[in-house]
Amino acid sequence: MKWTKTTLGGWGRLPRFACEAARPERLPELNGAFDGLGEGTLIAHGAGRSYGDCALNENGRVLVMNRFDRILGFDPVSGDLEVEAGVSLRALMDVFLPRGFLVPVNPGTAFATVGGAIANDVHGKNHEKDGAFGSCLRWIDLLLPSGETVRVSGDSDRALFEATQGGVGLTGIMVAVGLRLTRVPSNALDVRETKAANLDALLAAIVAEGARARYSVAWIDALASGPELGRGILETAVESPVGLPSGPRRDKALPIDLPGFALNPLSVKAFNALWWSRVPAAGRSRKRRYDSFLFPLDAIHDWNRMYGRRGFRQFQCVVPRADGERALRQLLERVSASRAGSFLAVLKGMGAAGPGPLSFPMPGYLLALDFPERAGTLDLLADMERITRNHGGRIYLAKDSCLSADGFRAMYPRLDEFRAVVERVDPHRRLGSSLSRRLDIRGGGKP
Amino acid sequence: MSRRVWAILGASSPIARAFAREAAATGASLVLAGRDIADMERTALDLRVRGAASVAVVPWDAGDRPTQKALVSALDVPANDVLNLFVAVGSMPAQADIEARPELIDEVVASNYAATAFTILCLLPALERRRAGSVVVLGSVAGDRGRASNFVYGSAKAAMATFLQGLRARLEPAGVKVVSVKLGFVDTGMTWGLLKGGPLVSTPESLGRRVFAFAAAGKAGEIYHSSLWFWIMAIIRNLPYAIFRRLPI
Known part of the structure; x- marks a missing residue:
């Protein structure tokens, strides 16, 4: 298996690290993945769609797995x-x-x-x-x-x-x-779009519609402030008994990195105004294919280039339902005040935690926003980490590139349980990633 | 009812896998031929779920004549089945290694030319008899003009391309289409770590899609992939030698 020095980044293109990467093609190669590792560490890497550093390994080895696709x-x-x-x-x-x-x-x-x-x-x-x-x-x-x-x-x-x-x-x-x-029953969903003029109306709609529909997600205008804070469009969907013709995809690709100034307060405001007026005040219903409803951004390949060469950071957190409204209001006020160029935010209801000790979900609300990397972005994210933590919320590792080790420990209370399992299967600490070191997941400051 | 049978030579490569998936999705019957039986058995599972009518796995080795001959009996399918052949076989040792050990030329010639040519010659009567079907062979732009950095490999690819030109003319009256594919850069194990990406680099999936669509449409001839390479090689072939010699390629 050929190990090659390369620089890898996640979907947010930030951070980027020098790693040694190999892409095994056959099982015997894969089975020897830990051979010759020495004192270093290894992490598996799938499609590179995690935003931050969870599939990166600075100065370590990265095993690219996408040839095992049968x-x-x-x-x-x-x-x-x-x-x-x-x-x-x-x-x-x-x-x-x-x-x-x-x-x-x-x-x-x-x-x-x-x-x-x-x-x-x-x-x-x-x-x-x-x-x-x-x-x-x-x-x-x-x-x-x-x-x-x-x-x-x-x-x-x-x-x-x-x-x-x-x-x-x-x-x-x-x-x-x-x-x-x-x-x-078919390849399509019956999708309903409902407009909500502010955060209270939106949360009420999420609760009411969420009880009815299998799928539910809201897109909110992260620039709105004052009485319009948290205005958004809620999309809910149920399986459609009748499908749509399954024509070929008409995917497009973003061929270049947009320059840093492309996303400025004016262009973002214009985009959000257009997007808000797209749905009539009374809402609308239409049939959509699963892929177009579930993966709207997949139709534009390499959409991360929109944020330019410097990349971007995603903030994604869940906050418990009881205190959720206050937490969301504080987060959105902080974002709106920063004018940080995040145009759309995603808000949805979240259900019970999974069985894993590092499970992210908790019953409550999930909020996700993208921020282009600029001066002040890290301060903004640090503030948002603090607000999330103060309200008993949690930040999602798949999207993260700047959570503190301290914050991580507070947000993931079953960490010791996780460490015990990993210690049993990997006592010599041969698995590790840039994320595991940043958050000190293994403990003791080692990989 | 007549079946469409695709024999895939060198079936363990990601390019062959991508092509075979295209054929499987149309309900074709597949015969996977290559060295790594265990790997091909795993690919066979994938192709069955994706819609192949049947998938068989047979040994075929560029360095082993009897396995090449044996393919004829493995492909002894009913007379009204349409027989098609896809060949993704080749190896590219570094030029410096070949110069240090000239014996390597036997392997280069076998895997990039002789084994495929021998197998096709053995299958000629079976192909001709059916008066239908396609023979698709992957080659390389390296065969278009000999470069100092890679001329042993390139010369074997040139032999393959010339063979296919003649084969196309030979089989055309019988209604069998011959497709010669000249590859530029493709993201495979052969090129892992050497390429940066960009418009000149293709993926196995886009290659498989294009070449299968070309063959399925009943077309014959020479194609470059990515198609941009047609223009690049048109220039490279026609550059005066004095300039060509100085290019860092």
């Missing part, structure tokens, strides 16, 4: 599916949606791999109804630092199985995975 078996009666961990959710949708089957949990991009979806225990617009990715997971073939591959399930090793869900790759290299797909 479907190994499917049972159309039970919906049981067996795949290699580097397969993308897009490939699974292409193959199985025409047959009436769907991976029940999909994040905002279908380019992510199944391995990445497990490592970050991703959630979709149906989290309240269907849980996070782990809920459709049956087993994982995990290559451990000992060089041995074991099939891990709730029956064989529950602690390891659960720690791997959301374990940001620190429990082993996922080789193959057993999932269970669900049946859907």
Whole structure:
């Protein structure tokens, strides 16, 4: 297997680190992934769709997994599916949606791999109804630092199985995975868009509509302030009994990095005004294909270039429901005051925590915003970390590049449980990432 | 009912996998031929789920004549089945290594030319008899003009391209289409760590998609992939030698 020196970044293109990367093509190569590692560390890397540093390893090794993308078996009666961990959710949708089957949990991009979806225990617009990715997971073939591959399930090793869900790759290299797909009546959803003039109206709509619909997500105007703070459009969707014609995709690509000045307060304000006027005051209903509803940004390949060469940071947190409204108001006021050029924010309801000790969800509200990297962005994010923490909330590791180790410990109270499992399977600390060092996930200041 | 059979030579490569998936999605029957049986068995599982009518795995080795001959009996399918061949075989040792150990030329010639040519010659009667089908062989732009940095590999690719020109004329009356694909950069294990990306670099998926669509449409001839390479090679082929010699390529 050829190791090559390269510079890697996540989807936010920030930070970027010098790593040594290899992309195994065959199983025997993959099985030797830990050979010759010496004192260094290794982390698996899927499609590179995590925003920050969770699949990066500064001065360490990165194992690019996307050649392991084969479907190994499917049972159309039970919906049981067996795949290699580097397969993308897009490939699974292409193959199985025409047959009436769907991976029940999909994040905002279908380019992510199944391995990445497990490592970050991703959630979709149906989290309240269907849980996070782990809920459709049956087993994982995990290559451990000992060089041995074991099939891990709730029956064989529950602690390891659960720690791997959301374990940001620190429990082993996922080789193959057993999932269970669900049946859907068609390839489309009946989507309803409702306008809400401010945060109170929006939260009320999320609660009311959320009870009815399987899918629910709101896009809010992060520049709105005063009485309009938190104005947004709520999209809810239910399975449609009748599908849409499945024509070819008409994807576009952003061919260049936009210059830094392209996103300025004026252009962002103009965009948000256009976007707000797109939906009539009374709302509207229409039928949309799963891919266009679940993955709106996938239609523009390389959309991260919009933020230019310097990259961007995403802030994504969940805050508990009880105090949620106050927490959201403080966060949005801080963002609005900063005029930091974040144009759309995502707000949605979130359901119960998953079984993993590093599970991100909690019953409450999720807020996500993108910020171009500029002077002041890190201060803004530090303030938002503090507000989140003060309200008992939590920041999502898949999107993060600047959470403090201190904040991480406070937000993830089951960390010791996670450390115990990882210590058992990786006593010599051969797995590690830039994220695991930044947040001191293993403890003792070591990888 | 007649089936469409695609034999895939060198079936363990990501390019062959991408092409085979395109064929599988149309319900074709596939025969995977190559060295790594365990790997091809895994790919066969994938192709079955993706819609292949059937998938068989057979040994085929560029360095082993009997396995090449044996492919003829593996492809002894009913007379009204349409037989198609896709070849993604090749190896590119560094020029310096070949100069240090000239014996390596046998391997270069076998994997980039002779083994494929021998197999096609063995299959000629079977292809001709059916009066339909395609033969698609992947080559390289390196065969278009000999460069100091890579002329042993390039000369084997040139032999393959010339063979395919003749084969196209030979099989045209029989209704068999011959497609010669000249590849520029493709993101594979061969080029891992050497390429930066950009418009000159193709992925196995876009290559598989384009070439399968070309063959499925019943077209024959020479194509460059990415297509930008057609223009680049038109210039490179026609540069005066005195200038060409000084290029750092």
